[in-house]
Amino acid sequence: MAYPLVTISNVDMRYGGAEGILAVKDLTLSVAKGEFAAVVGPSGCGKSTLMKLVTGLHIPQSGVVMVAGERVTRPVSIVGMAFQNPTMLPWRTTLDNILLPLEIVERHRKRLRANKAEYVAKAEKLLETVGLKGFGSKFPWQLSGGMQQRANLCRALIHEPDLLMLDEPFGALDSFTREELWCVIRDLHAAQGVTIVLVTHDLREAAFLADKVFVMSSRPGRILQERRVPFERPRDLDILYKPEFNDLVHELRGAIAEARIAV
Amino acid sequence: MSAGTGRGFNWLNAAPWVYTIGLFVIWEVSVRAFGIAQYILPAPSVILNAIVEFWPAIWKNSLQTLYTTTVGFLLAVVGGLALGLLVGWSKTIYAGLYPIMVGFNAIPKVAIVPILVIWFGIGTIPAVLTAFLISFFPIVVNVATGLATIEPETEDVLRALGAKKMDIMLKVGIPRSMPYFFGSLKVAITLAFVGSVVSETVASNTGLGQMMSAAQSQFNVPLVFAGLIMLAVEGIAMYALMAWIERRTTGWAHRGQMAQ
Numbered sequence: 001m002a003y004p005l006v007t008i009s010n011v012d013m014r015y016g017g018a019e020g021i022l023a024v025k026d027l028t029l030s031v032a033k034g035e036f037a038a039v040v041g042p043s044g045c046g047k048s049t050l051m052k053l054v055t056g057l058h059i060p061q062s063g064v065v066m067v068a069g070e071r072v073t074r075p076v077s078i079v080g081m082a083f084q085n086p087t088m089l090p091w092r093t094t095l096d097n098i099l100l101p102l103e104i105v106e107r108h109r110k111r112l113r114a115n116k117a118e119y120v121a122k123a124e125k126l127l128e129t130v131g132l133k134g135f136g137s138k139f140p141w142q143l144s145g146g147m148q149q150r151a152n153l154c155r156a157l158i159h160e161p162d163l164l165m166l167d168e169p170f171g172a173l174d175s176f177t178r179e180e181l182w183c184v185i186r187d188l189h190a191a192q193g194v195t196i197v198l199v200t201h202d203l204r205e206a207a208f209l210a211d212k213v214f215v216m217s218s219r220p221g222r223i224l225q226e227r228r229v230p231f232e233r234p235r236d237l238d239i240l241y242k243p244e245f246n247d248l249v250h251e252l253r254g255a256i257a258e259a260r261i262a263v
Numbered sequence: 264m265s266a267g268t269g270r271g272f273n274w275l276n277a278a279p280w281v282y283t284i285g286l287f288v289i290w291e292v293s294v295r296a297f298g299i300a301q302y303i304l305p306a307p308s309v310i311l312n313a314i315v316e317f318w319p320a321i322w323k324n325s326l327q328t329l330y331t332t333t334v335g336f337l338l339a340v341v342g343g344l345a346l347g348l349l350v351g352w353s354k355t356i357y358a359g360l361y362p363i364m365v366g367f368n369a370i371p372k373v374a375i376v377p378i379l380v381i382w383f384g385i386g387t388i389p390a391v392l393t394a395f396l397i398s399f400f401p402i403v404v405n406v407a408t409g410l411a412t413i414e415p416e417t418e419d420v421l422r423a424l425g426a427k428k429m430d431i432m433l434k435v436g437i438p439r440s441m442p443y444f445f446g447s448l449k450v451a452i453t454l455a456f457v458g459s460v461v462s463e464t465v466a467s468n469t470g471l472g473q474m475m476s477a478a479q480s481q482f483n484v485p486l487v488f489a490g491l492i493m494l495a496v497e498g499i500a501m502y503a504l505m506a507w508i509e510r511r512t513t514g515w516a517h518r519g520q521m522a523q
């Protein structure tokens with residue numbers, strides 16, 4: 001594997017001043033370029049905090065976060081983010097929602113006006129990839145929850161980020177849609193070589209998609225286990241029903257059960 | 264007008280008219296049936312007579328009240344929007360100004376009119392300023408609320424892309440606060456009428472407020488009620504205008520009705 005794109009070393013993050021909640025403690029992990037990492041752990045253990053540390057939305061009180069060889073001291077613009085809540089802006093069409101990052105990211109906003117057609121074409125291509133061809137002109141509230149989440153993925157990808165941070169993006173979806181979107185993400189990862197960090201509650205999702213799975217302890221969160229996922233790529237949904245797959249999921253489940261007890 | 268099918272009568276569209284006419288009919292019948300004296304509660308027909316009889320004065324004063332209300336209201340729109348954006352922009356400004364605004368809003372505006380009269384004399388200016396002062400607050404609060412309730416996730420997504428505070432305001436905060444703003448206009452215009460009429464009643468030579476207080480001192484009760492009716496008409500017309508503007512400008516916030 002290539003050099004690490006993300007490294008977190010001995011990071012402590014406390015919310016709300018010196019007396020506040022210690023969310024993560026002595027957090028250390030690294031994700032290689034092009035790798036797909038999943039983060040699992042008990043609720044409230046600091047997974048979302050981890051995402052915000054990597055994207056530079058929070059700066060840790062101690063320890064170092066490095067992204068692409070640079071220490072993170074402010075938001076890093078090479079990332080795309082998607083949350084469980086799709087947060088589409090209701091007054092913009094789906095297409096305009098997807099183009100929003102381009103109006104923000106420095107290197108694109110200058111070119112946007114002159115090269116609008118090129119960017120629109122790109123957005124439409126992304127929409128097609130996620131199965132939303134022709135829905136660009138619809139408003140987000142005219143789309144179903146699953147469709148909004150697909151659009152949300154497009155928005156996270158439009159500015160060609162090197163790093164995609166997904167915080168339980170499929171949490172609110174039914175299991176069929178979820179599996180469909182797993183395949184969308186899997187294919188995007190294979191095609192674009194983007195590095196992905198995925199926070200999830202769903203261990204099958206982690207095992208199906210990731211190259212490695214980090215198991216976090218309960219709060220204050222740290223990495224208890226780093227588990228390689230041995231399955232060959234490209235993976236097919238069929239592996240969900242293979243015994244090796246179920247063994248891995250079982251193992252992860254055991255690790256989390258332990259994490260919830262041990263502090 | 265009717266809902267397409269052609270058959271049957273559209274009661275929903277007709278309801279506002281039917282109920283209004285019904286109210287006046289009940290009023291008329293009750294006054295006659297119970298023989299209520301004209302100087303206590305005049306019947307609608309008597310009020311209509313008064314409107315016809317005093318029409319030139321009523322028309323002139325109605326225009327005056329509409330004028331002071333509208334000017335005060337427009338000032339409140341500009342000032343309220345500006346202050347609302349400022350207050351929603353910064354937590355410090357919000358913390359500093361909020362108690363002052365609440366305190367100011369708690370003062371009955373009728374108590375301010377005498378001060379305005381000392382400063383500007385009686386007439387149009389105190390009426391405009393009272394309308395402004397009373398309708399200003401809901402606009403500020405609504406605009407600031409719209410800005411202050413941006414979903415943290417939306418903000419995170421944008422900040423992670425390197426968005427500055429200004430970007431977030433322009434792309435999310437301001438469009439998002441527009442439904443709150445236009446919604447507040449309906450409240451504000453109604454309050455603006457309260458303000459201008461209060462001021463006219465206390466200190467003016469023109470306007471419906473002054474006309475009504477003069478009519479009252481002459482025991483011309485039908486003319487008092489004629490003034491009330493004119494105020495109601497102006498109030499409904501302005502409210503409808505604001506509701507129309509709201510629907511035109513922020514249709515996306517009323518998604519249920521817009522989805523075809």
Ligand SMILES: Nc1ncnc2c1ncn2[C@@H]1O[C@H](COP(=O)(O)OP(=O)(O)OP(=O)(O)O)[C@@H](O)[C@H]1O
Nearest residue numbers: 015016021023042043044045046047048049050219
């Ligand atoms: N803005 C904040 N201010 C104060 N405390 C916070 C804040 N955000 C998170 N916390 C605390 O930090 C801890 C970790 O929160 P975080 O959101 O990272 O958990 P999580 O692992 O993402 O949980 P979940 O699985 O439920 O999403 C929690 O105990 C929470 O109470």
Ligand SMILES: [Mg+2]
Nearest residue numbers: 047048049167
């Ligand atoms: Mg979380």
